[in-house]
Amino acid sequence: GIGTDWEFAFYSEWKDATFEQFVAGVCELDVQNTEAHIKIQSEFVPESIDSVGKLENFNEDFQYVLDRIGVKAKQPEEKKNTTDHKHWSTYYTPALKDMVYSKYNLDFERFGYEE
Numbered sequence: 001g002i003g004t005d006w007e008f009a010f011y012s013e014w015k016d017a018t019f020e021q022f023v024a025g026v027c028e029l030d031v032q033n034t035e036a037h038i039k040i041q042s043e044f045v046p047e048s049i050d051s052v053g054k055l056e057n058f059n060e061d062f063q064y065v066l067d068r069i070g071v072k073a074k075q076p077e078e079k080k081n082t083t084d085h086k087h088w089s090t091y092y093t094p095a096l097k098d099m100v101y102s103k104y105n106l107d108f109e110r111f112g113y114e115e
Helices: 005-014 019-027 055-069 094-110
Strands: none
Touching: 005 019, 019 094
């Protein structure tokens, strides 16, 4: 939910925007000096980290962590409260993809995502 004055003001401003308008607006922000959800995420991860888990590989990455720390545990259950959405890439025009990559290229590179 919305918890801070900044979040309320930001999300109120964009509540009626299209996805493309919202993403373009975020890309106009100074992502180095803004609210944590919009900042460059690699700034929160120390350089000494040798592995980063990703939601899209959650079960495999979670198992890697369990194996690495020597814990025998049951995998979490699959998500049950899901909604139907198209693949994320269908929401981005080529220009929007370029805009996001340009703004967040440090995250793309650090976390091994394709442009």
